[in-house]
Amino acid sequence: MADTKREIERKYESDDSGLPDLTGVAGVANVLDKGTAELDATYHDTSDLRLASARVTLRHRTGGSDAGWHLKLPVAPGIRDEIHAPLSDTLPGELAGLTRSRVREGSLVPVVRLRTARDVQHLVDADGTLLAEVSVDRVRAERLFGGSGKAQWTEIEVELADGGDPAFLDKVEKRLGKAGVRPSKSPSKLARALSETKGAKPRTGQPEPAAPGTAGDHVMAYVRAQRDAIVELDPAVRLDTEEGVHDMRVATRRLRSTFRTFGKVLDRKVTDPIADELKWLAGELGLGRDQEVLAERLLAALAGVPAALVHGPVHDRLRDWAEAGERGSRSRLLGVLDSERYLTLLDTLDALAAAPPLLKAAAGDPEKVLTQAVRKDFAKVTDLIETGMAQPPGHERDLGLHEARKKAKRTRYAAEAARPVLGGPAKALLKSMKSLQTLIGEHQDSVMARETLGELSAVAHAAGESAFTYGLLYGREEQRAAAVEAEVPKAWKDIKDEAPV
Incomplete structure (x- = not known):
């Protein structure tokens, strides 16, 4: 069974001088030498490096305290979710599934082997609580597929302890900076290995459009x-x-x-x-x-x-x-x-x-084309709101407001797509459509709640149970829907009066 943890770490360039003294970092009471680990990792990817292009890494590693399969998914710069599965000869099914949206019908092959000598130190506070693990990694990389060549380098890696305050990493970085240590230019060991060996490189984003604007x-x-x-x-x-x-x-x-x-x-x-x-x-x-x-x-x-x-x-x-x-x-x-x-x-x-x-x-001109499309959607919302509210309370009004909600959502997404072109007016329309969507959404939720309460009431009655409480809840949902219906005309008038597009 795979385990998941949030990994927050930073990488730095290093030379033969090793790790600077970190006892001066605020909050650190002691630096504990945890010895050296020999790690041997084989990274897997498709032949066209789809995982690496998305900054996803999949490796099979022996040595150290967490030997096994590791899949790392990017969350933000310096933050990844790591899914760990036990050692096995073949890729565990759960990890295969987690890569499927990128790999699809392709095949995974070993692309890089990294052998690392890792000198580990723990930064702890006065109570002996781990704050961060700091390692000096001497890395030897070998390209296995889609290229050739070898590379080697030394880097410093600082990983925040589970549940730690990310601000602590800033303190460590400040101390490293005073010692002349600079952040690494590569986001991961794999990225550096692919960069420094011959062969295919990960793609970096979409190409620029032929006719921008x-x-x-x-x-x-x-x-x-x-x-x-x-x-x-x-x-x-x-x-x-x-x-x-x-x-x-x-x-x-x-x-x-x-x-x-x-x-x-x-x-x-x-x-x-x-x-x-x-x-x-x-x-x-x-x-x-x-x-x-x-x-x-x-x-x-x-x-x-x-x-x-x-x-x-x-x-x-x-x-x-x-x-x-x-x-x-x-x-x-x-x-x-x-x-x-x-x-x-x-x-x-x-x-x-x-x-x-x-x-x-x-x-065509983006401002003209996008404005026309957004206005057309807005006009449909207007028609649906006014038609729906013209119906007497009940099923037909419920249907009308539900359709209006769907069109408000569509207009909201249209404004979202047009925002880079239309700027403030699109932002204002997006906000008003989101507000309308939320209001009418409360009405639709009440409709669905009443349908469910009616069904559950019938089942309870058939089982010889009292249906009183279901009726009470039903009545309260009716009141909530009526309150929304009373609020819609004024809310819509305000939106139309201030329509920015």
């Missing part, structure tokens, strides 16, 4: 950003991080909205089938998430009901309903991410990014 350039910049987000969030979804599923789902929605909003820039005969696949993926991502969010809402509402008004096993029935939705959703989602359909979608998005289906308007 067109409407098509700006729309495609947004499309590529969402494509990148889906690929980068894949490991987070597999690791079941708190926001991984939500953020990937948002990226799919942004793409679908962009295809529809900018249909005069990108040919919808090409993008519509892709949008259908993105809708499928968003649906799979939302299967467990939507029920989880709704369950949290209902359980929170139940917690606000006085005990004397809770008749029957309402809490247990709500909890069982929530758990039933969770069961199987995790394994199903992992199956989706490993499916040929999903991997084909990623390939299709890559192909779209490389050769976008641009129409005539793509070559």
Whole structure:
């Protein structure tokens, strides 16, 4: 079973003089010599270095206290999530899955071998608590695939102790700087090895567009950003991080909205089938998430009901309903991410990014083209709000406001894509659409809550239980929806009066 930890470290250039005295670092009471470790690591990647291009590293290492397979995923400069699995001859399935959005149908091969003599010291405080591990690494690198050659160097690595304050690394860096030690130019040992041996080098970002400044350039910049987000969030979804599923789902929605909003820039005969696949993926991502969010809402509402008004096993029935939705959703989602359909979608998005289906308007003035598209979306929101609120309270109004919410979200994403061109007005529209989306979203959440309460009430009644509390919760949800409906006209009037685009 793989373990995950957050790694916060900094690397520095070093020479034969070794490590400067660090006893003067504020907070350090002692520097403990932990001896020398001999490490032997083989790094794996595709033949075209897809992992290294994304600053992802995958290695099989012997020696030291954490021998095994290590996958490191970038979080921010100097911060990576490290997933560790025990030693084995073949790559563990969990780590293979975490690289699949980049490797896809490709093969992993050994590309670099690093043999390191590591002199380790621990910086501890007055209580003996570890603050950071500092090592002087004498590295010998050998290219194994896609090139040839060897390289060697010495570097200093400072890794913050688990749960430590990152500001402590600033203190260490200040002390190292006074001793003439400078930060490394390479983000990792692998990056330096690939740079200093002959052969293929990792790609660095997207090439500059041939005609910078067109409407098509700006729309495609947004499309590529969402494509990148889906690929980068894949490991987070597999690791079941708190926001991984939500953020990937948002990226799919942004793409679908962009295809529809900018249909005069990108040919919808090409993008519509892709949008259908993105809708499928968003649906799979939302299967467990939507029920989880709704369950949290209902359980929170139940917690606000006085005990004397809770008749029957309402809490247990709500909890069982929530758990039933969770069961199987995790394994199903992992199956989706490993499916040929999903991997084909990623390939299709890559192909779209490389050769976008641009129409005539793509070559036009970006301010004019993007403004027209955003205004068209805003006009649709206006029609839906006014039509929805003209309906009497009930099902038809619920449907109208739900459609208005979806169009407000689409307008928000359109403003987001147009912001680099339109600046402040797009930012203001984005903010107002987000506010409207949140307001009407509360209404839609109430609609879904009432539907669920009605179903649970029927089940409880059939089991001979009291349905009183379900009816009480239903009535409160009706009141919440009515409050939103009363607020919508004024909120929308304010938005229209201040419409910046």
